[in-house]
Amino acid sequence: MDDVSHQVSARETGEQAIIAKLSGVTRDYPAARGAKPLHALGPIDLELKQGEFFSVVGPSGCGKSTLLDILTGLSPPTAGTATFEGKRIHGVPDGVGVVFQEDATFPWLDVEANLSFGLKQLQLSARERQDRVEQALRIMGLVGFRSAFPAQLSGGMRQRVCIARTLVTQPRLIVLDEPFGSLDQQTRLLMGDELLRIWRETGATVFFITHSIDEAVMLSDRVGVMSARPGTFIDMLETGWAQKRDSRNVADPHFGKLTGQIWGKLRGEALRQMQLQNDVAL
Amino acid sequence: MRNLGPPLIFLVLLLLGWDVLHLQIANGSISSPREAGARLVALMSGARFWADVGETGFAFVIACLLSIMFGVLIGVGLGLSRLATEAFEPILVTFYSLPKVILYPLVLLAFGLGASAKIAFGVMHGLVPMALLTRNAIAEIKPVYLRSANVMQLDGFATLRLVLLPAVLPELVGGMRIAFSLSLLGVLIGEMFAAKRGLGFAAMNAMGLGDINTILAIGLFLGTFSVLANVMMLSVERSLRHVHSNSVTQAA
Known part of the structure; x- marks a missing residue:
């Protein structure tokens, strides 16, 4: 080496x-x-x-x-x-969180809703949920795009949303x-x-x-x-x-x-x- | 309502063609659009016409809702099960290609004379296309959505409610447009053959009397209603498709 x-x-x-x-x-x-x-x-x-x-x-x-x-x-x-x-x-x-090769963002939800979707099955308070979403938006540089729909984003940005949606679950x-x-x-x-x-x-x-x-x-x-x-x-x-x-x-x-x-x-x-x-x- | 332009242009062309038919080909045996319009205004000022509209409208609304509801349920069932598709889809397609009017005596036997028979006949027209379009939409869904739902540990019902149905919503609205038109057709045909009230009956009655003006006036009313409703649904479908489209347009 x-x-x-x-x-x-x-x-x-x-x-x-x-x-x-x-x-x-x-x-x-x-x-x-x-x-x-x-x-x-x-x-x-x-x-x-x-x-x-x-x-x-x-x-x-x-x-x-x-x-x-x-x-x-x-x-x-x-x-x-x-x-x-x-x-x-x-x-x-x-x-365990998974990020797939294909674009797995849900096109009917905006970026913020896509992220909080990943938390639906977790028993979290609204505050905790929002904190996690905010943190993931910040980590992935998506704060300015929270209200954008996937169709308005480039392929790279959509993949960031997918990663952020995984991160909110804190895998x-x-x-x-x-x-x-x-x-x-x-x-x-x-x-x-x-x-x-x-x-x-x-x-x-x-x-x-x-x-x-x-x-x-x-x-x-x-x-x-x-x-x-x-x-x-x-x-x-x-x-x-x-x-x-x-x-x-x-x-x-x-x-x-x-x-x-x-x-x-x-x-x-x-x-x-x-x-x-x-x-x-x- | 950005989609109103093309249908309006088509409507104007249709009226022009109708007028040409009236003047040049049918030698006056077909009323002009103006005469049909005047007759429609006259009909609309009478209580009987609105009673017929209410009768047809009630049967149509129920038939359309049932077609959509059961069509979606059957379509989802077929879309999620290959076995169900292999077993039932050929039957549904064959049934869809049959002229349903030959089954109307059976419908009358089963439901009797009245609103239920008309509703059943409307459902027979609207349900199959709704089911087949839903099935196709489910079959075309991106597998990665289901895998994502699986990773998020959504149960079957949550996956259906939160992922499958939203994912196929534009196609469902497209199916609803078809179910809407065909349910109306089924109800009207039902009224033409065995009813004592409703727009279908009124049109049939006018046919018996050779009252072309009334027939065309009713056609004008139904055509206008259908076109406007379809344009609205098309507008909804297009806005949904726009949201769903994955065309890459870089955000600012």
């Missing part, structure tokens, strides 16, 4: 508690008409440390989103166990599924900075799925590299970034070394995944 000015070991906190754990998790999909059953994922073993920023990169179709579904309780594993804060995951656990684990996938490169970098700031301010654990190696390396403490389908972890890298970091670390020589290292692992898998998809198409 190169020695660079802002590079110290991530979260120099010694042993961190485990917030979520996947043990021997697999996911099979039943056979469609005339096709074989699909073994989409696993076996996966993973321990997410409390407060870490963990990213997953892998070829398209390798099962990253399936992994997200299992970790968030949106769908059960075929085999193995998934736990959050020591409890087995059945349905979406309290304390201990924030799971993001390629949240910046539809944004241009510059906006992605800036949104990455925003995400890092939120991560530092909230102290939440972040599980970040992306197909961008650069994004994973720039943002994360640890990067899990997945194989072609059925997706398993073929490598796990510690980036070694300091907790206080931002997108300027892309200029760091260590950044290039890490991305090169990941691409070295991933290239063959990406080719294999393309071959798999071609076989299915034929």
